[in-house]
Amino acid sequence: MAPDGVSFAVPSPEAIDAQFAEIERRAAGRKVVVVQGLGFVGSAVAAVIAAARTPAGEPTYFVIGVDLATPGSYWKIARVNEGHAPIASPDAEFDRLIAEGVQESRNLCATSAERAYELADVVVVDVQLDVVDRAVESAADIQLRLSGLEAAIRVIGRRMRPDALVLVETTVPFGACERLILPVLREERERRGVTELLLLAHAYERVMPGPRYISSIRKFWRTYAGIDGPSAQAARAFLDSFIDTESFPLRELGDPTASEMAKILENSYRAANIAFIHEWTLLAERTGVNLWEVVDSIRVRQGTHDNMRYPGFGVGGYCLTKDSLLAQWSATHLFKMDHLLDVTLQALGINHRMPLHARDLLRELAGQPLKGLRVLVCGVSYLPDVADTRNSPTEIFVDALLEEGAAVTVHDSSLQFWPERPQVPFAADLAQAMSEADAVVFAVPHGEYRRLTPADFSRAVMVIDANNVIDDAKAGALHAAGSRLLGVGKGHWRKRGYDQLSACPKS
């Protein structure tokens, strides 16, 4: 079943074989790329590779997306073969490229048949590698779900052509290519008697969910590294064939460990910068300071401070909430170091607990336990106007409220339901939901929420603005009309008494 509720029957092995015979026929005589894993990254990468053209205007590759014939994954294969992107995205080009590849140029298809790897000149690895638990208390508790990756690599080793390039795009603990993946590939190839030089490289993507999804693959920087010279050369030639490397020249690093570390470091840096500002958020709120305005005033310093993060509700997504854990796991398990990524890991913990600060503000406004309080939470995804709910901080927030017995309803401008918490009431009508709530929490700055006016509030409520959704003029008007407000990073609201009942509320 796909996230939008549509079901597809997983086909029988015979049906898969029959389908694959057709793929094999179409792929004959062509350069074949197999993309392993049709998730957020793999499906988009497959679309971009299928769109690559030779100087003569012909499709450069025949692209086969491979995923598992399981109830949890098969829908992605079915979706692609219907000519649709498996992931809902505000970037229309994603869906268009898939449709074009499947239906027009007919050089893109998907299958679960393992024999696909036998056809590949290049296998691109985009399978998931997740941690068991993102909310670990200590470095020693970090655990990875490695078996899926290992099984995926083993299939490749068993099936791959001896001279094919294996390009790992999955975010892995650094050292994984050389210490985890290479041994598995070698073992499977040796078992088959393959003696040719193995081509193995790592090149990480920087896919951004949102309106520039496809562009974030094709027109963006890429870093890569091979386990040796020939591998690096093969990776460079392949990346060159579908990325705009004229505008974004490729960067080669010394070895895959460096490339793997770069990806994790990049995301850890972002996570650390967010955690840093959270400490100052709490400070600003107690000293009357509008931290949003302060950060704005500092971000004018381009090149040194323009990436300073704003206060906020929390951090979501697949990467920023876990990549630092991969780094520590590497240090401990792959390199047997007793080095602790102290500040880096603390940052992850701070970010994980960040939504609980919005809960604390709500408690403060309510002045009593939240039991029975009707709370409307506006925003379930983790990015404004993007329908991506993976590890959304709203999960942590809502779970905490439910635990206290609050009556929570959620709304999200870009969603019809909340896949991760289907049991939580999901409001279809924002106005009605607002009229039935004691407290409204703005978690995500979706455009719809930012456009709300004081007139859209049919009654005085408690408002927690966790993401600068309500500007000062609106806040003043809401307060004058009897609402009480607190905002994350908005010390000036408390200084102005917006958290107290207005002395003379308008009728």
Next chain:
Amino acid sequence: MAPDGVSFAVPSPEAIDAQFAEIERRAAGRKVVVVQGLGFVGSAVAAVIAAARTPAGEPTYFVIGVDLATPGSYWKIARVNEGHAPIASPDAEFDRLIAEGVQESRNLCATSAERAYELADVVVVDVQLDVVDRAVESAADIQLRLSGLEAAIRVIGRRMRPDALVLVETTVPFGACERLILPVLREERERRGVTELLLLAHAYERVMPGPRYISSIRKFWRTYAGIDGPSAQAARAFLDSFIDTESFPLRELGDPTASEMAKILENSYRAANIAFIHEWTLLAERTGVNLWEVVDSIRVRQGTHDNMRYPGFGVGGYCLTKDSLLAQWSATHLFKMDHLLDVTLQALGINHRMPLHARDLLRELAGQPLKGLRVLVCGVSYLPDVADTRNSPTEIFVDALLEEGAAVTVHDSSLQFWPERPQVPFAADLAQAMSEADAVVFAVPHGEYRRLTPADFSRAVMVIDANNVIDDAKAGALHAAGSRLLGVGKGHWRKRGYDQLSACPKS
């Protein structure tokens, strides 16, 4: 005595009075700005204000720099009155502006006479406010040297014209203008019976030692805030009169606490970003990764990652080594919060200990205690090709080496001596010093060190490259010639065995 060893006699009170009578005569009928404190910031700010011109081309202000008639400070007054910048700077414009103001347009002078404040339309406060100890173990240990600032403010309150604007530029704990400075000014003014509205504002500078010293005041962003509307308005008009606010529009914040916090936050962010990368430095060195190259590959992401810091030797200067301590002091003492700036303070500690990592690398290369080892440390300042030694990390490094009994000599391309450690032998001749050392430590990437070639090493030595002074080609040549090398953030050197004796050193 000035830092370059030239002595000036502190004049008698009578001589000061006589000199001031002359200043008073010249200032008569003019708009007067008094800059309090002629240190790194005040002297440059005075130069820039003196260079301001009216639309008619006349000097906008008569500028009086005021400092103390003490053995530690009087030389600054004497220097300025001779027509020279008190601070050595690679920015020739600094010296030129002082000379022009003092000798040509004759609207700039310096004095220790407190009566100067009686003449001022605007008093700019640029006195120092330092912590007692930067290397504190816990937040509770943070202490400020507040008496100097308080005395300075008290003099202003006692002498100022009732309608003068007091503009604080000193980096202060947030809340200081409203909770420390305002009460002192009020007290002194009330004692005099002054009842006029007090004009008080905060506007922080972003002076950068180096070749763009003057430009970093005149052509750069400024943030300000007043204690009330009239104060903010007066501050804006004044800043507008000498800063290029057309290219760099002023930013007003809600109150001085916000402006004071912005300054400290800005520097704390920088310090935190440096500390963050240090954790990864240790990781890279043990996993064969060249972190310099990795950071380069990540910094291509403009607007999010282009300010990522490189590995290095440590952090120096007046601000980044202390400003976070001011923030914690504020929270604890001015706002009575029990909030701990946890990650922010840890970052300062990490940065403070960072030079000891270079010491650890040296220990590793030496394979024995450092007692008796002849170590040449190249680089005493904290910025490349800038003669600024304030809180240089070389202090921490050299102190640690001396404690172990190493025979340390220092060299610095931009200095003739080391004011903070006059007892440490200072080499005038780099080549000779290198020929007499067992180990050479490159602490600062001065151009002279970066231009060294393997031929400049007359003998095989141990090399610690703490700041990417030696590129890989040179490192390979040095290693082949029998030297052994380790570099901060340069795991690939260890992977290549540069820390071991070359199997076949060239003769």
